[in-house]
Amino acid sequence: MTPTFETAGVFAAIMLLAARLIQGLAYGDEMPTAQTYLAEMAPPERRGLWSSMIYVSGTIGACLGIFMGVIMNLFLSPEEMSEWGWRVPFFIGALGGLWALVGRSQLHESETFKSNKAKRPSIWPEFRRNCQSAFRVIGLTIGGTVCYYVWSVSAVQQAVVVHGMPQATALNASLLANVVLIISLPFWGKFSDRFGRRPALIIGNVVPLLLFFPMNAMVGQTFVSLFFPAALILLFMGATLANTPAVFAELFPTSVRTVGVAFPYAVAVAIFGGTAPYLQNWISTQYSVSAFSVYVCLLLLVSSVVAFFLPETKGKDLRD
Template sequence: MMDPTTNGMAPLAVQEKIPAARASLKATKSQRQTLVATGMGNALEWYDWGIYSAFAIYFATEVFNPKDPLAALLGAMAVFAVGFVARPVGGLLFGWMADHLGRRASMISTVGLASFGSLMIALVPTYNSAGAWAAVVLLTARLLQGLAHGGEMPSAQTYIAESAPASRRGLWSSLIYVSGTSGIVIGLLFGVLLNTVLSKPDMQSWGWRIPFVVGALLGLYTLIARSRMKETEAFTAAKATVRQPMWPEIRRNWRSALRVIGLGVGGTVCYYVWSVSAVQQAVLIHKMDQGTALLASVLSNVVLIISLPFWGKFSDRFGRRPSLLIGTGAPIILFPLLVNTVGQSFWSLFLPATIILVFMGATLSISPAVFAELFPTRIRTVGVAVPYAVAVAVFGGTAPYLQNWANASFGPGGFTIYVVVLLAISTLVAWSLPETRAKDLTG
């Protein structure tokens, strides 16, 4: 609950540090390199997930039995879901690495593994040449990427939060969703470009491999950039102290782990609906032209990207709790109102998606800062990684299936109720949080 001695604001000692910290607000060259290297790896993770979903319709019949296109597509999407299942394991593995060997070591490992997974998909043999082994190669690649992605975002979140000046931690943390959403947008635009310049037979036979080759090359570049990064001072200081066993420390912080899940459930599903699956639903349910839906989705995500730094600065000035309450509370009202406005026109998707995503940005932008401020340094990454990966796997991974099932069984209102309930849970968790703005992360 909120500390009554602080009236919901940062403690006086912390507030006194903030003006002094503003003396050096301009990022140094080293800090800018840190931001770029961290952001590129995070963007690559989201790019990987986006292009797999977007290009599965092309490579499904190449990797699986082409005699049954529907079964082939279902097989490709089942492999896609496996990546979600692997995320909690990756979160535990790379979270442990980040908290014991260093944030930098974990971030280098995750981007290297994800890049290797992209290369495997780019070079996966066809069903006609390798039979069922083609699907085995694809499954292995997605498992590796799922492990890597389970550790990438928590490691990047922790690194950014610990590297940022305390008075600008919210602003710096917005980089995670700025870069991640940019990865989705780049993947969507890549799809538009390739569909424009290549014929459908070319896309079917070899064109779909191009974005995965690009992903592997970008991963290699990011790997080199991250190898030049420095370890965070918070981890270095914690490493010099007597280390406590990890599991007892995790058990002592079980409430923080539940808060990560509670904060994540509503935003994960709502973000998926309006940022990821909006095109699919607009085309399949509302019969919107695919090009129109794609343009509306891309532009709404661009507006979200622009809004994120402003919400980060808002939280640095007014606190984490007000920002979280806006980001989870406003969509409770907006979701039921806006979900029924989608039709066949560009504006019927662009306006509702933009409105709800911008309000959600108040939470998305500062999640890395909030999560980092909930845990002590020695378990900060693994403490976030496992519950966050569970929330994404259980709620994000099932969102497309539940959305289609609920719409078919109960009509659009069924899934709306589900999302509103999850958003209400996240809002209650946000209300119960102590204010952590500018908290010292060296403890």
């Protein structure tokens, strides 16, 4: 609903930027809160499976966005997309936001939270006592965040710009690769419920690390050259994405569980995920495309080490 530049000048861009910042702040609170809430509501023996629904729903949303891009590119010209087509996803997203608001108004607090509410300890002293867990959240987040960005978010742009793949082909390949991720997530959630969080996180970081360069070299101009490497990387990344909500909740006591997850998670995503598009462009321009791949692999290595030394938390009682 923002005015055009011709109508409002630079104020139009400022309005859009402000709206996106508010949306980003809301998401920064919502994501860890939803992770914590779902983990506390889940039965301990199925917490991994329940927690995988966070990224199932989120990735479905990403797929809908990609699918919308496919449809709009089929029916709208570049001029129409620039003039008014870009507003359509925002409008549909606004309707989805109203539906989500109704759903949130009908939620009830978890028994874990209600039983701890009367204690009301000081949050920040308690957070400082759990600073080791906060650093673990950062360490586990940085690798997966940037790797997911490369293979799920920027894969289309890179395939088109760097490799000359037709945009429609790249969108279709990315869409189906994300469908593979969605299907894998409940499997990895159940895997961690049975075999433990550590094995799942180690697989979800080490395998993409080992496959990153071979899969990156495979990308070319055909559908299969993007779909296969993206699907394979995202398939194993599902082991991390499905289980981090449960792991993060299990690392903190109830009194600081949400802020304990939210603050380090936001720091990691802002510093590493937020800078990924700019670093990818700058490093690829100044050095080479493979130089950015080295950067991503170093982050995955850090996350792999953190996962290896992580204490096993499967089935932990969250009522403390």
